[in-house]
Amino acid sequence: MSLFLGQIVGALGGTLELAGSDTEILRIAPLDSAGPGDLSFLSNPRYQQQLAASKAACVIVAPAMREAAMQRGACIVADNPYVYFARATQLWKRLHARAVAAGVHPSAVVDPEAVVDPTAYVGPLCVVERGARIGAGTQLKSRVTVGEDCIVGARCILHSGVVLGSDGFGFAPEGGAWVKIEQLGAVRIGDDVEIGANTCIDRGALDDTVIEDGVKLDNLVQIGHNVHVGRHVAMAGCVGVAGSAQIGAHCTVGGGAIVLGHLQLAENVHISAATVVTRSLNKPGVYTGMFPVDENTKWEKNAATLKQLHSLRERIKALEQQQQQGSKIGTQ
Amino acid sequence: MSLFLGQIVGALGGTLELAGSDTEILRIAPLDSAGPGDLSFLSNPRYQQQLAASKAACVIVAPAMREAAMQRGACIVADNPYVYFARATQLWKRLHARAVAAGVHPSAVVDPEAVVDPTAYVGPLCVVERGARIGAGTQLKSRVTVGEDCIVGARCILHSGVVLGSDGFGFAPEGGAWVKIEQLGAVRIGDDVEIGANTCIDRGALDDTVIEDGVKLDNLVQIGHNVHVGRHVAMAGCVGVAGSAQIGAHCTVGGGAIVLGHLQLAENVHISAATVVTRSLNKPGVYTGMFPVDENTKWEKNAATLKQLHSLRERIKALEQQQQQGSKIGTQ
Amino acid sequence: MSLFLGQIVGALGGTLELAGSDTEILRIAPLDSAGPGDLSFLSNPRYQQQLAASKAACVIVAPAMREAAMQRGACIVADNPYVYFARATQLWKRLHARAVAAGVHPSAVVDPEAVVDPTAYVGPLCVVERGARIGAGTQLKSRVTVGEDCIVGARCILHSGVVLGSDGFGFAPEGGAWVKIEQLGAVRIGDDVEIGANTCIDRGALDDTVIEDGVKLDNLVQIGHNVHVGRHVAMAGCVGVAGSAQIGAHCTVGGGAIVLGHLQLAENVHISAATVVTRSLNKPGVYTGMFPVDENTKWEKNAATLKQLHSLRERIKALEQQQQQGSKIGTQ
Numbered sequence: 001m002s003l004f005l006g007q008i009v010g011a012l013g014g015t016l017e018l019a020g021s022d023t024e025i026l027r028i029a030p031l032d033s034a035g036p037g038d039l040s041f042l043s044n045p046r047y048q049q050q051l052a053a054s055k056a057a058c059v060i061v062a063p064a065m066r067e068a069a070m071q072r073g074a075c076i077v078a079d080n081p082y083v084y085f086a087r088a089t090q091l092w093k094r095l096h097a098r099a100v101a102a103g104v105h106p107s108a109v110v111d112p113e114a115v116v117d118p119t120a121y122v123g124p125l126c127v128v129e130r131g132a133r134i135g136a137g138t139q140l141k142s143r144v145t146v147g148e149d150c151i152v153g154a155r156c157i158l159h160s161g162v163v164l165g166s167d168g169f170g171f172a173p174e175g176g177a178w179v180k181i182e183q184l185g186a187v188r189i190g191d192d193v194e195i196g197a198n199t200c201i202d203r204g205a206l207d208d209t210v211i212e213d214g215v216k217l218d219n220l221v222q223i224g225h226n227v228h229v230g231r232h233v234a235m236a237g238c239v240g241v242a243g244s245a246q247i248g249a250h251c252t253v254g255g256g257a258i259v260l261g262h263l264q265l266a267e268n269v270h271i272s273a274a275t276v277v278t279r280s281l282n283k284p285g286v287y288t289g290m291f292p293v294d295e296n297t298k299w300e301k302n303a304a305t306l307k308q309l310h311s312l313r314e315r316i317k318a319l320e321q322q323q324q325q326g327s328k329i330g331t332q
Numbered sequence: 333m334s335l336f337l338g339q340i341v342g343a344l345g346g347t348l349e350l351a352g353s354d355t356e357i358l359r360i361a362p363l364d365s366a367g368p369g370d371l372s373f374l375s376n377p378r379y380q381q382q383l384a385a386s387k388a389a390c391v392i393v394a395p396a397m398r399e400a401a402m403q404r405g406a407c408i409v410a411d412n413p414y415v416y417f418a419r420a421t422q423l424w425k426r427l428h429a430r431a432v433a434a435g436v437h438p439s440a441v442v443d444p445e446a447v448v449d450p451t452a453y454v455g456p457l458c459v460v461e462r463g464a465r466i467g468a469g470t471q472l473k474s475r476v477t478v479g480e481d482c483i484v485g486a487r488c489i490l491h492s493g494v495v496l497g498s499d500g501f502g503f504a505p506e507g508g509a510w511v512k513i514e515q516l517g518a519v520r521i522g523d524d525v526e527i528g529a530n531t532c533i534d535r536g537a538l539d540d541t542v543i544e545d546g547v548k549l550d551n552l553v554q555i556g557h558n559v560h561v562g563r564h565v566a567m568a569g570c571v572g573v574a575g576s577a578q579i580g581a582h583c584t585v586g587g588g589a590i591v592l593g594h595l596q597l598a599e600n601v602h603i604s605a606a607t608v609v610t611r612s613l614n615k616p617g618v619y620t621g622m623f624p625v626d627e628n629t630k631w632e633k634n635a636a637t638l639k640q641l642h643s644l645r646e647r648i649k650a651l652e653q654q655q656q657q658g659s660k661i662g663t664q
Numbered sequence: 665m666s667l668f669l670g671q672i673v674g675a676l677g678g679t680l681e682l683a684g685s686d687t688e689i690l691r692i693a694p695l696d697s698a699g700p701g702d703l704s705f706l707s708n709p710r711y712q713q714q715l716a717a718s719k720a721a722c723v724i725v726a727p728a729m730r731e732a733a734m735q736r737g738a739c740i741v742a743d744n745p746y747v748y749f750a751r752a753t754q755l756w757k758r759l760h761a762r763a764v765a766a767g768v769h770p771s772a773v774v775d776p777e778a779v780v781d782p783t784a785y786v787g788p789l790c791v792v793e794r795g796a797r798i799g800a801g802t803q804l805k806s807r808v809t810v811g812e813d814c815i816v817g818a819r820c821i822l823h824s825g826v827v828l829g830s831d832g833f834g835f836a837p838e839g840g841a842w843v844k845i846e847q848l849g850a851v852r853i854g855d856d857v858e859i860g861a862n863t864c865i866d867r868g869a870l871d872d873t874v875i876e877d878g879v880k881l882d883n884l885v886q887i888g889h890n891v892h893v894g895r896h897v898a899m900a901g902c903v904g905v906a907g908s909a910q911i912g913a914h915c916t917v918g919g920g921a922i923v924l925g926h927l928q929l930a931e932n933v934h935i936s937a938a939t940v941v942t943r944s945l946n947k948p949g950v951y952t953g954m955f956p957v958d959e960n961t962k963w964e965k966n967a968a969t970l971k972q973l974h975s976l977r978e979r980i981k982a983l984e985q986q987q988q989q990g991s992k993i994g995t996q
Contacts, residue, residue: 086836089846109456124773127474142791145492160809160827163492166529169550172418182421197830197864200529200551218833219864220886222552222569237886238904240570256922258588258606274922274940276606276622289625290940292635293953301642303956310965441788459806477824495824498861501882504750514753532861532883554884554901572902590920590938608938608954621957624967633974
């Protein structure tokens with residue numbers, strides 16, 4: 001498996017410096033582990049020292065790094081080296097991986113009343129239920145479930161174990177038991193959405209659960225019923241979004257974070273990992289809430305004290321009042 | 333797909349006001365988005381303003397709201413509107429959805445020594461292992477695993493990707509490595525239990541893991557070995573319950589919460605989302621422990637200070653002592 | 665199903681006291697629930713009172729407990745009773761469970777270019793993709809996916825729903841959208857690794873994701889791309905490890921904990937449940953960070969005050985300075 005630098009620049013643009021088009025690339029590799037046959041990239045000027053030391057055959061750099069890169073050796077100058085690198089991985093895969101066959105694997109169970117675009121791929125042991133629709137170029141990896149009436153747009157990737165259209169978690173309490181609220185909505189997934197392994201998206205109770213175009217969900221994410229995830233949102237692994245939450249476009253949610261039900265996140269809200277969102281966030285920005293990790297013995301002391309925090313505040317208040325009185329007396 | 337109000341009241345009871353039995357209902361919808369062909373409901377008097385503004389053809393209301401509702405238009409008066417609504421969704425589904433076929437889908441792998449009730453349904457690509465038993469009317473959606481000797485009661489719903497009877501996480505440390513403790517117990521699920529997509533319930537080490545009647549588990553929940561979950565407990569998505577925990581009847585556990593091993597929760601304990609239960613809770617009530625979300629810059633300051641909380645308490649104590657001495661001196 | 669004490673001691677060693685080799689054992693059971701036909705064990709001297717009260721036919725004890733145990737009745741004296749118990753469960757399973765057949769279940773989908781060792785077992789409805797390799801004696805339970813080019817060593821157990829080799833979560837931002845970084849690495853799993861139900865391990869972006877020998881992962885764990893998990897690490901359920909984290913040998917990670925990306929954990933670091941690791945931990949030890957659970961009303965007060973913690977510290981500082989000045993004045 002190899003690629004010539006000329007192929008890369010021919011396909012992706014950029015300016016090749018200090019190397020011929022016929023230079024052979026054996027691998028794409030990180031700066032610090034790249035060897036003499038490898039293509040690498042510098043996306044963050046902070047790693048400039050790694051650039052100087054890198055043994056890579058060629059490094060993708062931004063125009064501002066052109067001189068520094070050429071002192072080391074061959075480079076490709078491109079406006080956005082990280083995006084260029086991403087496109088290079090796509091080129092690599094296109095040329096080397098076995099082409100993803102369109103069509104339905106014979107072991108998949110597709111209901112005759114489901115509609116799978118002829119350019120889509122339904123992998124081994126998938127289940128596509130009645131009324132479901134799978135868009136053009138979309139790939140269902142192995143063991144994916146797309147439930148009744150759920151719609152997946154074009155060019156999506158659903159990884160192994162994904163479940164779309166499981167029932168939302170809706171029950172009415174009656175006499176100490178739970179009466180099931182049938183979930184009559186479905187799931188609608190836009191175009192260019194990627195959904196990670198074993199991630200679950202519930203169908204809506206009455207209306208649909210909606211994932212807009214360009215959304216990227218990592219593995220083991222849970223999306224509750226009637227959630228609306230705006231365009232180009234990205235959520236890392238193990239995130240849970242409870243029912244009816246509305247996530248604005250371009251939000252990001254860090255791994256293990258929880259968004260409670262019925263909340264609204266404005267566009268461009270960024271939630272840190274493991275943060276619990278307990279109220280709507282109407283202003284763009286970065287939001288965090290997590291207990292800082294510490295040595296266990298120190299944590300124990302601080303956590304125990306935390307339970308008295310409110311009363312400590314009262315004691316501080318009392319001290320301030322006494323001191324104020326004291327100083328009044330002092331100044332009399 | 334439609335339903336007449338007469339069919340609904342005929343099946344579910346309640347008093348129909350200001351509309352004829354032949355009024356056609358096209359959809360069940362929330363108050364605020366309901367249109368002129370829709371049935372809606374008011375379960376919480378707080379939303380009374382939405383009631384007045386709703387365009388619904390008919391609204392399910394409690395007896396106390398009868399007058400207010402009739403000022404708007406047609407209504408069904410029922411003792412518990414939320415439960416009535418739940419039953420209406422069930423009626424809707426029963427009349428409109430394709431009947432769930434009983435029997436075993438031909439793609440499922442059912443061991444000849446497993447027992448599946450003839451009224452149960454085992455969906456596509458499920459695995460039911462030797463000695464497992466599936467009760468009357470129980471539905472295994474697609475891609476469910478029921479492990480060896482595990483028992484599922486009557487009228488349960490297991491969503492896609494559920495795993496019952498994976499090995500509990502038990503290892504004895506020896507010389508820096510782990511010696512596997514074979515998990516010789518099984519899983520016993522009661523009647524009317526619903527288990528969400530990709531949720532896992534481990535088999536017991538020596539005795540069984542037990543889920544009692546009426547329990548509702550959401551998606552991506554992890555139940556460790558030898559856990560006992562009491563009747564009508566409900567757990568939201570992404571909850572983890574560690575081994576040998578005992579959860580009393582009627583408890584609820586919010587999304588992303590963690591219950592540590594060997595703990596006991598009394599009946600009617602309610603754990604907030606993302607809370608870590610580190611000790612047994614013997615009194616009914618609501619329990620919470622989560623770091624409040626904040627703007628990241630504010631969080632950073634508070635989190636840094638949190639690491640000094642115990643020493644801050646000591647400083648407050650010192651201030652109090654000094655002040656007390658000072659005031660003693662002052663009063664001499 | 666039964667076993668004679670002589671068989672156990674014959675296979676596992678230890679000294680049998682106050683019972684004959686022909687004593688029949690019907691079950692292995694915990695001390696407190698063991699009956700007269702059961703074998704039990706005492707691994708922790710704290711439970712000595714349970715020992716005295718136990719109705720077990722025979723109890724496995726350490727040499728130091730020999731006298732106490734013999735006052736009660738029959739015992740097996742072994743250096744490490746917990747490991748002895750673990751081995752006894754293995755013996756029990758070996759003798760009583762249906763032998764795990766080697767070979768590939770006819771419903772599994774194994775690519776002709778995958779290599780499955782003839783002594784390995786690939787269960788029902790598994791998917792093993794092109795270039796994957798499954799080592800000697802390894803068991804894939806039902807519904808496991810092993811992706812392209814992923815390698816699983818010898819004597820591993822992969823539980824139902826495991827996904828190895830899903831794409832890592834890598835995207836380059838461009839103009840508000842995400843450009844996919846193809847994940848060109850694979851997953852390499854060592855020998856004697858156990859992976860819990862519905863756990864996901866992503867393939868590396870450029871290099872491989874690596875799980876070393878003897879690692880034990882519980883259910884619903886997420887391992888990001890390029891993570892390196894050292895030998896004999898154990899992680900409990902619902903843990904998430906973000907991309908490129910390096911976990912040293914013999915670490916343990918409690919349930920629901922999150923390890924952020926690109927961090928390094930030294931050997932023998934132990935992370936408590938639900939802790940978020942936000943920085944590298946270079947020293948062995950126990951680390952914790954979780955908000956202590958409390959009654960909700962108390963939590964609300966403390967959590968609200970927590971948002972003012974940094975300003976409370978400033979107020980304490982101000983009090984200290986004023987007091988110092990006051991005392992200076994007093995001593996003049």
